[in-house]
Amino acid sequence: MYTRMISAHRNLFAVCTVAVFCLASVSLSAPLACEDLTRPLDRLVPRHLEGRWALVAGSLSDPTQLEFFKRRDSSSVNFSNTSAASNILYTPSVHFGGKCHLQSFNVSLEGSILTFDVRDRVNLTVTFLNRSCKDCVLMRFDNESKELKRLFLFSRRREVEQREMEEFTAQAECLNMPPPVVMDPNKELCFEQSTSQSAPAPPETEQR
Numbered sequence: 001m002y003t004r005m006i007s008a009h010r011n012l013f014a015v016c017t018v019a020v021f022c023l024a025s026v027s028l029s030a031p032l033a034c035e036d037l038t039r040p041l042d043r044l045v046p047r048h049l050e051g052r053w054a055l056v057a058g059s060l061s062d063p064t065q066l067e068f069f070k071r072r073d074s075s076s077v078n079f080s081n082t083s084a085a086s087n088i089l090y091t092p093s094v095h096f097g098g099k100c101h102l103q104s105f106n107v108s109l110e111g112s113i114l115t116f117d118v119r120d121r122v123n124l125t126v127t128f129l130n131r132s133c134k135d136c137v138l139m140r141f142d143n144e145s146k147e148l149k150r151l152f153l154f155s156r157r158r159e160v161e162q163r164e165m166e167e168f169t170a171q172a173e174c175l176n177m178p179p180p181v182v183m184d185p186n187k188e189l190c191f192e193q194s195t196s197q198s199a200p201a202p203p204e205t206e207q208r
């Protein structure tokens, strides 16, 4: 079990008993263990997802995918039609090589888990994980063998506070993922275009 603790504050009032336990004053934020940092989000309201989220940082387990990832200018996801959890339109887009690559998927949300329409043959499971910044969504992508491939932090903002990035780094570390790569907040996001104008998503830019 992980015993690594993350603490935003110095526990000035911490009362440490002999060797094992530290009781922090309730007014201070308690240190978070990995178990807490990697918990799926509960009470995710589909409507809360509506609209566009910019990719702020990503952690990828596959070195080849990571290389392609670093070459993108920007990424975002757009959730629409969120009134029914069973029929949400999910549109990831990647700005890469001067072009906008985007594709829409019909997805459904059950609890914190997003699943794709079987017809789309996207063999990924997406889970929304808990995060402290309220205008962020943290998505973990697992492949068919339930192995974690990517952790992406999206936000309504283009960049997050340092402590929020530190939390994401700690979350990635807890999940044995590499340190996150931070996106350049000054690079333009894709404009949503009609599908005919956009280049199809090349495999290396898949971010479903």
Ligand SMILES: *[C@@H]1O[C@H](CO)[C@@H](O)[C@H](O)[C@H]1NC(C)=O
Pocket (backbone or CB within 6 Å): 081, 083, 084, 087, 088, 089, 106
């Ligand atoms: C939007 O969701 C409704 C169900 O809530 C569904 O009937 C409709 O087909 C969806 N629209 C699109 C464009 O996916």
Ligand SMILES: *[C@@H]1O[C@H](CO)[C@@H](O)[C@H](O)[C@H]1NC(C)=O
Pocket (backbone or CB within 6 Å): 104, 105, 106
């Ligand atoms: C999503 O589902 C609707 C209704 O079934 C369908 O009309 C639409 O083409 C689907 N969109 C995608 C991107 O699969």
Ligand SMILES: *[C@@H]1O[C@H](CO)[C@@H](O)[C@H](O)[C@H]1NC(C)=O
Pocket (backbone or CB within 6 Å): 121, 122, 123
């Ligand atoms: C997903 O899995 C199905 C069945 O196992 C397979 O036929 C398909 O090629 C896979 N799709 C991708 C994108 O890997």
Ligand SMILES: *[C@@H]1O[C@H](CO)[C@@H](O)[C@H](O)[C@H]1NC(C)=O
Pocket (backbone or CB within 6 Å): 036, 039, 040, 041, 042, 130, 131, 132
């Ligand atoms: C999610 O995180 C927030 C703040 O970090 C915490 O207050 C909340 O209890 C957590 N929820 C779950 C289900 O872990």
Ligand SMILES: *[C@@H]1O[C@H](CO)[C@@H](O)[C@H](O)[C@H]1NC(C)=O
Pocket (backbone or CB within 6 Å): 143, 144, 145, 146, 147
């Ligand atoms: C899932 O990812 C793991 C680790 O990268 C890999 O070994 C495994 O073959 C992948 N499974 C599928 C079905 O692609």
Ligand SMILES: *[C@@H]1O[C@H](CO)[C@@H](O)[C@H](O)[C@H]1NC(C)=O
Pocket (backbone or CB within 6 Å): 051, 052, 078, 079, 080, 091, 191, 192
């Ligand atoms: C998100 O998708 C909806 C539905 O396709 C579209 O109307 C809206 O303009 C998109 N938003 C952005 C920021 O691309």
